[in-house]
Each structure stands twice: as structure tokens, then as C-alpha cells.
Amino acid sequence: MNVIELRELRFRWPGQARAVLAIPQLTLQAGEHVFLRGPSGSGKTTLLNLLAGILKPQQGELHLLGQPAHRLRAAARDRLRADHMGVIFQQFNLLPYLSLLDNVLLPCHFSARRRQQAGNVQASARHLLAHLQLEPALLQRSVTELSVGQQQRVAVARALIGRPELVIADEPTSALDADSRDRFLELLFHEADAQHSTILFVSHDARIARHFPRVLELNEVNQA
């Protein structure tokens, strides 16, 4: 099954004359690790918001996990995201007022499906955190006391809990040094593979590309 399938997709911001995105065709298959490279201002963020179901294309088809997202209402697209996707941001992924564990468990509160698939949610979260090399001692700490690398790994645990089919990572390593970056990728891949999640990794940093079997240049994909 194709996790993402785009056909003749066009997106234009309201009030602007030109479309920012015009993608004739793009497909991501289940379990793929895809690196999408694009400089700032290339429409990267817009594409991510489309794929996450936040935005809706004006033209063309956008199938997410077999569902026609271009025809779904906003609430249904939110449901799709809650049930099937994990998102990792560049930084500041965590809510400062929740405990580390509650941050990881957040998706399970918005999706019954993710809660179900996680089984015992607490155990599942601890399991993920342990695999991401976050010692149990850290669980007691406030998330604001964690290092950036630790915060990003907690974000991975949150993106992966409840076995979502798709993980969208938006420059998650840009605040990390080279060593932490490589370790972060290794852990992300390992855990995503363990539950057969597809990874769409977006970055402007071409040095990361070598870790991915499939690399897309947004400038080539996007014909706008």
C-alpha cells in the first residue's frame, strides 16, 4: 500500500498569484525511508502541512494511507493525522508543563487507534524511551531540564507511540552536533523499522542524505 500518493497536486496560498507547489506525481511506499531535500522557501513547509492533512490542495489528488485527503473535511484529516502520523519538529517538541511520560503519551489521548495499538500505553512509552537510550531516571525530570538531544529522542518516542504508519520529521537534527545527529538517525531508523513505519525526513542539509536509500530534491519534484 502507498502511504502517500500525490497526483497533479497544486497548492496556492490565498491571495497569491502563483502556486507554491505543483507536483505531478509523488509516491511513498510503506516502510520507506525517504529524504526530501529543499532549501528554505522552496515550499517544504507547505508540502509538510499538506501531507499532514493540515492544508488541502486546490487541485489534484492527495491520498494518505489510501484515503482521499483532498476530499476529506478538516476534522477527518485531523483524525487521519492523529491516528496514522507522528510528527517531529526541528526543536521545542515538548510541552514544558507536562511530564516526560505525558509528553510521549499525548497522541494516545487524541487517537483511540494509537491508544489501542500501544496496548499498555505506559509500558509502551517506557519501552520506547528505553530503546531510545533515555534512562528511567530522566522520567522524573522536568522536560525543560533535558538536553536538546534528549528532547529530540523524546519527540521520536511521541511520534512512534501507537505504531503510526507515517513519521514526518521536519529538520529534527538541525540543532544537534554531528555525533548526536548520527546516533539520533540510527535510533529513529531502528525503532521505525521495528514497527514498519514509513519515514519522511525533510531537511536542507545534504550531508544527511547518505543515510537514506531514497532521496528526493524538492526542486525537481515541484514544478511550480
Place this chain on the structure above:
Amino acid sequence: MILLKLTWYSLWNRRASLLLTVLSIAISVALLLGVEYIRKEARHSFMNTLSGTDLVVGARSGPIQLLLYSVFRIGNATNNISWDSYQHFARHRLVDWTVPLSLGDSHRGYRVLGTNNDYFRHYRHGDRQALALAAGKEFTGIYDAVLGAEVARKLGYQVGDAIVVAHGAGATSFTEHGNKPFTVAGILKPTGTPVDRTVHVPLEGIEAIHVDWKAGAPVPGFEVSAERAARMDLQPVAITAFLVGLKTRSAAFRLQREINDYPREALLATVPGIALAELWRAIGQFEVILRIITVFVLIAGLLGMLTTLLSTLNERRREMAILRAVGAHPRQVFLLFVLEALILAVLGTLLGAVLVMLGVQLAQPWVAAEYGLHLRSWLPQAGDGLLLLLVAGLAVIFSIIPGMIAYRRSLQDGLTVRI
């Protein structure tokens, strides 16, 4: 449920700045409840200025006027009533007791009331509380005076002091009954009623100081000494009004009709509770104004909350993006703000109620000692639940503004974290 949890933790995280918001709501709610409480207490205390008296009788005028001069000691009676008429009803078979009242003189701005010792026995105020002496004793001689608490305190009188009564009710009267001073025999405890502002003397005393007077002025060359006056026949010819206590309360309207139809003199009997209620309606307009003011204070408190909510919108953009990423709908983002306002409003209201309760408890002993008013404890009532609903409702309405802004922003921002 998760929204409630998120709201609560988010609020707790920002507790320092939100404490002020809760406090400002609490103070406006306390003010609203406090004003309502004072309104009720004022009404209660006013309605109980005179209790246990079934009828007030005076010369025919209006019931409010009668009440004003006989109970509140404001204004003057247009006419007196004859001693014979008073005696007629004092001995009436339905009547248990009567207290004669004779007004017309004053002492340094305070009314002088001629009466007898039955006054101290039968006059009741508040919840049927009797008058009590703080010092000294009741009348024993005709030149004895018993002072209300405020008279004694403001003028600095003590038992044994001599006071001179002036003719007429003005604060600065030029004609004084200087040759017949009274002696302070007793001082009453505070009551919170016009009794505190009254100088009580025996009816005979009033007669005695007027024996050498005619038509409101001393008769030149015809001065009677205090000692001689005391030996004269001092039965009054007329009094101003009298209070009536009945053997059975249910007879009040029957006797009232009988007094009003008394053929030998034009009299008026009024049931004090009815006249008091009528008077309160006339002077109680301030209640409405107080209420309007406090509603504005409440709105000001909630506007403070609105400002706080609006000022946090920017710093919470990241929070909104994270919530959107994990699947929250913009509607849920909107709800976060409504819930937040609701929690702040409810906390503020509860704190406000506690403030009022504590305030009343603290004020009780002081007010009782200083003004003789027994404040009833403040307890939440059904009407206060309505207030809570009003505050919560207003808070929700106010939170729609930041909620809508957050809603629109989270639609626009999507997963874009803006800091």
C-alpha cells in the same frame, strides 16, 4: 478529559502570572457578594429597627411620617394625642402593654425622648433583643436621663454628668431649660438603631421643664425651681405617640381599625413592619445603583483576565503547533482557551466567596462592639450559585476572543512552529 488535563497543567505552569488574574476576579466577586450581603443586612437591620411592637399610634398623618418621627426620630409630629386617648387604649382589653413617647426637645442635636421605664422593658430591636444598660440604671427620679450609646460616646458623657435640654429639635437652640438640668442615670449598649442617638428622660421630666413655659417660651417673671416643679402634678396633658404590644398578635388589625375609627380624636395606628417595608421601598433605590456598580467591577475583573489570555497567545503558539501535530483539531485549541477562562473564573469566584466569608467573620465582633449590629454569618445561597453561573458565563463569552484568535492562528500556522 485530556483537554481539561492540558488546561490545568498549562495553567499551573503559568501560575505566578495567573494568580493575579484569579485574585482580580476574586476581589470583584467578593465585592459583588459583599455588596449583596450588606444590602441584605442593611435591609434586615432596618426592618428590625423596631420589633415586638404590634402597633405604633400617633396623631393622624401618614404612616411613614408617624414612623419617621416616632421610631427614627426624624422630623416632627404635626399634632399630639391627648393623655385621655392614650389611657383609653392603654387599658384596652386587647392591649398587653404600651410605651408612651413624647418628643419635641433636644440636647446638642440629639433628640430627647420622654417616656417611662416600660420603654426599657418592652422596646425590642433586631431579633427581639431588649435594650440593655452598659452603665448605670433606669429612671429613678424625674430628672434622670438615660443616654443612647452614640450620644454618650460622641459627647463624652458618663453616669452622673449633668445635661441641659434645649427646647425644640435644632442642633443650636437658643432657648434652653437651663434651670432644670438632668443627670445621666444610665447609658445603653449600642443597638444599631435610632435609640443610640436618643436622650431618654421620664415623661414627668418633660412636664417639669415646661411648667413655667407657655406657647414655646418661658413666661417672664414666673420661674419655678426644679425642686418645686418636682412636687407639682406632672401628669402630661398630651404625648406624641405610643407603642402598643398586644396580648395576641392576630388582634392587630382589629385594634388598628378601632384606633383609626376612634371618634373622640383623630388617631392613626400603623403596623410597624408594613410601614417599615414601605419606607424601605422609598429609600432603598440605592440597592439598584450598588448592583449596577458591582456588575461593572466584575466586568473590569474579567477584562483583566481577557488581557492576560490575549497576552499569552504569542508565547503559546508553539504549544498549539505541538497539539495540532498530535492530532488536535483547531476546535480543541479553541476549547483550551474557553476551559482556561472557565477554570480561572470558577477559582476566582470560589476565592471571592471565601474572602467574603472570612471578611464577615472578622468584621462580626468589631461591628457588634462598635455599632451593636449583629451581623449574620455569610453563607452561600442559591442566588450565589446564579452569580457563579453569571461569572462563568461572562468568562466564557470573554474567552471567545482569544479562543478565536488561537483557532485561526492554528489553522494558518498548522505544524509551523513560530516562536
